[in-house]
Amino acid sequence: MRRRWRSNSIGILFLSLIACAVLIALSATGILRPVEGIAAAPINFITGIFNRAQLSISSAFGESADIISLRNRIYDLEEQLAIIQAENIGLREIASDYERLADLLSYTSAAQDQELVTAEVIGLDTQSSVRSIIINQGTRSGIELGMPVVTQLGLVGRIIDVSANAALVQLVTDQNSAISGRLQNSRAEGSVVGRGLTNGILEMQHIQVDTEITEGELVVTSGLGGNLPPDLVIGQITSYRDFEFELSQSAQLRSLIDFNTLEFVLVITNFEPADISVFDEEDGTQ
């Protein structure tokens, strides 16, 4: 039995080896090339599928490596972005300042009869009951007490204190501020006082009873009293009160200036407040 198997197996193996050798010989000569091509097609197809899968896996691993490098790149870029954002904020500030200064410049061009000193608002009064601002120009720039302070939108206030390089400006909204005003349409006079402690608005008092007041009407400085030049815009009428039993009318005004965001102002330096105290003294002597 074993001998028979051995002879059979040797025979089979011998035949197989001969077949194999013939196959190698035929393949080496290239005769089997068309057959090989046809037979290889399905195997190549399957190999292609595996290869794509393998490439996907490899690229997934590669991508994970890319993700790490990209993450580091993002950190670097975020750092650069933060620096650029800080620079951008600075540039925006400059652009904003430029716009404001350009507006002031156009105002100064328009007001050619006025000598103006541009000042930056550097602080607010520390007393909450006082509505005043500190500017960065003082006597060295020719600023003196009582000089009017304006913007292109109108009157800001007056210099109430001054040092060599700084000055304190009393805002028109201050409770102690009183300015002679005039209604632009009716030309009626009145006294504009600040209501800074209550609601920040202005009130025009002592308007003649028969004066016709319209909402939205502008109020400008009258120049009476000699403290301020005439025709500086103080504000706009928002409402008025007309009681029959009162001898005068009063109106509420809103300044066109947002005092909370005020950054630059102009000081009119060629205006000298008139000193009328001498007349009071003369009256007193008489």
Next chain:
Amino acid sequence: MGYYLSLPALILAAALQSSLMGQLRIAGGAPDLVLILVLLWSIHAPLNEAIFWAFVGGITLDLLSVIPLGSSVMGMLIMIYLIKRLSVQLFHINIVLVAGFLLLGTVIQITVTHLILAFRGFGLSPGDVFQYVMLPELFYHLVLFLPIYIVIRGLQQRLYPEPGTRL
């Protein structure tokens, strides 16, 4: 049944060897999945079936290679003969013997194929073949043979319920 199983199993193994196994190269060598399947299947399979597996596996491998068709079959056939000769004389085939068969079969296969390649003008020096092909492949086959053998043995026990090897 083993005949029918050979085609998909060996084609898949060849496709894997041609794609994924290329990524597992150590010092230039990669596992020869087809050789492992053919040799491990041949240990407990009938001779004719083992020869059939050798032909299918070898030709499939050669179709994806520069080597002439049938070159891989030669070494497998030699090994199958040796396995069958030894299996008849041995009462029991243990795991060490299986590993020995596989390692020997790997050496024979590599030697035969590289001899044929040398005839075809693709030869490498014996030292390079040993260092960069044979040693890595032997290592891989030692690592991979056990799980593959367990699967193959389980399949064969379902296909051939009778104990022992069918010769």
